[in-house]
Amino acid sequence: MAALELMPAAQPALTTTEAPPSTSSSQPSQKSMSKAERRELQEKQRAAKIAQKQQPPGDAPNKPKSKPKPVAPQNPTQPSGADASRSKDATSAPTMDAAEMSKSRNLRIFSHFGLPKHGPGLKGDIHPCIVRLALQFSEFKICGANARCIATLTAFKTVIQDYTTPPNNTLSRHLMTHLSPQITHLVSARPMSVTMGNAIRQLKLEISGSDIDMPEQDAKDLLCQKIDDYIRDRIIIADEVIQDLACRKIKDGDVILTYARSSVVEKVLLSAHKQGKRFSVIVVDSRPLLEGKELLKALTSAPPVSWTLSNDSLLPPPPPIPCTYALLPALPSLITEATSVILGAHSLHSNGAVFSRAGTALVALMAKQHSVPVLVCCETYKFSEGVMLDGFGKNELAPSHLFRDISTSSQEPNLEILNPLYDLTPPSCITAVVTEVGLIPPSSISSIPMALGRISL
């Protein structure tokens, strides 16, 4: 229930940082932008007032906790809007001294980082399974692009089954309005992933295309079937194909280096091991999430393969995968030993850049320096149209209350702790992206929709 007590966030669903650039977002974005401006103005005035009281310059007026709510909708994809608000600030508060200016400037630089907003009050009719899911999202109990997408779609199945079309309305027209607040609620727990965005867009298409004349229960069953198909085709089967393709690139004696934990990479490594390949794995990991430990657990507890019969002779089970574990700063020492690097991804962009867990770009960069091939395993449904140039513009911060280390106390007024969750790996550092349509060079990522035979995903 903790989430419910916290501040309501006013941002509508599809305008958060991670939302796919969709057409429906322009109108609410404008509304909240003015809100953001107003808030910023208030901050300035408060700051000026404190400055007049002649506080020592070191004492920041903005305690980390009172950091303005991230002005998410005003994200860098709309630079003109941001600039406008900035210039307005400059004229409205000319009395601020330099120290104050630099303080607020810092805040502004990081302001677009989507800090997770804590659950809005239950606005409207939120299905209990969505409430639960939102809680799991906000506490990082369910984490990872695939897991979040599957969990969302599964929850939507329940929502759809429990839904009855109100009188004088049709399912194809009304169901989406019923789902919207649910989505909003999920997004308020944690910004939406590209995968969720893509899946929801597909779902919307299916809903609006459902037959008006179909009995309601049949239509709902059909939608649930479509959702199951989506999960099966785009995620589960895709993963199997990726496993198969990536396994072919693992040879006996290889040393595979991977970073953090990706569900696909984990499956690839386990299935290569199951095929009897003798290779070792280096897991590189970093705070704040330290997901690599999970991967280590999965790899070291790989089910003891029993004796296998091959060519009429009984073969002993292969030894467990030899694993090495290190934190990110030790990467340069280990990269020379690796024969290939296999990474996961959060989303793919049409310029070939891969948006993934923070730290991935460093691994790819070092691998490139040492001419170690870098494979990124990624299902095509993670494809996001649009170009991304750096991982700073669009990012998400891990909630510091979850990942604060014991030894740090942020009592210092000038000290802030930021835990960005993602970074962007430039295409130049990637050798190939392993998708279910094959290995593709990053330069051809934009052809994925064509490879799938459709215009839009």
Next chain:
Amino acid sequence: MASEVSNTPTQRAVENLAWKLRRRQIVGSRATALETLLVLRHVISKSRFSNMEQLVTIIRGVGRRLVEAQPKEHSVGNTVRKVLHHIREEYHTATRGSAAASYSGFSISKFVLLGQPRKNTPLPKAESKGTLKENDPDDPDSFARSLKPVLMEAIQDVLDELETVYDNVSKNAQNHIHSDEIILTLGMSKTVEAFLISAAHHRNYTVMVLETAPSYGGRDMAQALSAAGISTFLVPDSSLYGLMSRVNKVILGAHAILANGGMFAITGSLLAATAAHAHSTPVVVCAGQFKLTPLWNLYHEYGALDFGDPSQVLGFEEGSLVDKVDVVNPFYDYVQPNLIDAFITNDGDHPPSSIYRLIKETYDDEDNEL
């Protein structure tokens, strides 16, 4: 040998320091350099010698002893080398009058060595001290007696240099950090801390500190900087690449600066320098000149072949994993010279390419192996 060693107070002092070094009771390059210097001063003031060679042998012996105790702490060897260099210089100034006849040993191999870069020794002072006599059979201590005062002076100079090293490194801080810049640093380095705080007296800027796992020295650094009124962000190592596009400058500390202009530095430095290089962000290293080491990096990947405690990386709370997994926790990175833009030292700013010359000027070649 051992009993003889611990007999005199001088040797006790040497052994005492060697012991502390071996147990890592003295950490930090500057503290080690200071301790070494104090012991050397003690040794020189107490020991008896009647010619130059004896003195050099004594000091080398002490140096070797200390270096063996902690071969990873390069500032010990550096201090010994520096003292030897100063001793020779003082000796040459004192004996300039009588040493002119050395031309008779002129040969082609000597001629080749003429090319060796070294600091132009200042012209001998007008009054040449002709009183310096080596191996005087009547009075074996006369050499030591006449030389010791100048030697003490020379050591005092080195000591002064060490004591003012932070001030001198950060002297020009405001020329390197400009208003509104975003600076990235990592780990805990006293030199960098002093540099950044000094710059904060003149400029308003922001520092991002990487936590620098597994030692998490960055957290102490962030505390120290924010306490000094600098707006500070503490970020995990993984965010390095994502933030780099907004960083104006990367400022690093060094463990040892090597002869080719590369350096050993805390793990994570290479990653930061590489990411900075990829973004064309300048990388600046702040270090005192006592970190100049006339060595090369022999092993490219494992910086100094020094490893930390694996339990820092994978604690015993992960009991089931610990015995199934190899854990690697190297102490240092080797950062190649091409990734470094400048060294800011207590004696001026230098590009990596001139470190070689600097080292040739600071130490004598014959001391590279103690």
Next chain:
Amino acid sequence: MNIWATYQRKLEDEQISPPLAAILSLVDLCATSTAGTMFELVKALNEGSDSLKQHSPNPISINAGCELFIAFVTLFPHDSASFSDLKMELVKQGETYVRQALTYRRKIGELAVDFIKDDSVILTHSYSRVVMETLLLAHRSKRISVFVTEARPRGLGVKTAQALTAAGIPCTVILDSAVAYAMDKVDLVLVGSEAVVESGGLINAVGSLNIAIIAKSSHKPFYALAESYKFHRLFPLSQYDLPSHNPRILSFPPPIEQDNILGHPSSAVGSEVPSSRITQEEIAKNNPDVDYTRPDLISLVFSDIGSLTPGGVSAYLVGMFAG
């Protein structure tokens, strides 16, 4: 005396490299010279070195030796009573130096061995006495394996491979064109040199530049080994600024008569016409023997006076000849 014949004779000793042979030839010249003054002696020496250079197809390494000896002679403090004593002294100095110089390879080997870690794969080029010495020294304490380039046109890589294999070092000859293919397996590159020049760069058997560029792009260290008598006061601006360059190198053959091709297109394709047959000798004739490796491609130069960065080499050269 015939200085060229003397030079050839000196070179017959397997241990004596061209610069040392040149120094020895000049020493002989000095001993037999009738010069009565320093000026005459230096003049005679310069003439001798010019004649050596004219005879040699590749004057660079001879140049380095001559330059060193002549510079030494001019700087030698000559306050001796009689000039013939001075000449004898110079002869003695020269001979002592050559004797000393023969120990340099060992000294360089000892420096370089520290940089070779256990179990490393080393790429070397052609044949070099100092590289051989280093590899054999490394073999005593470390496990090493070696790739050596064939080094066309002279094919000296085979000689290296035979010597290394005889010493029990695993060694494979690779094609000059396979260097890029092999580079990812290599830990470090070790080459000898004909001369090390003022820019800090290196002149060595043709192909070294290729290796250096490939090593650089794969971030592998490229080490050069050079005795200090190979330090040469020369600043090549490009490959074509080397003294060894001549118009024949890389020249195009005179055009084959046009009507021949037009008239019989089929015969032009099938190389039946004897005049258009390309032989190995012909290829070698139009190709350089040595190339110049830029200093930015070199990690370190190991020399008997220590391990030097390319910048350090040029500081030395300036100090020796200008100081």
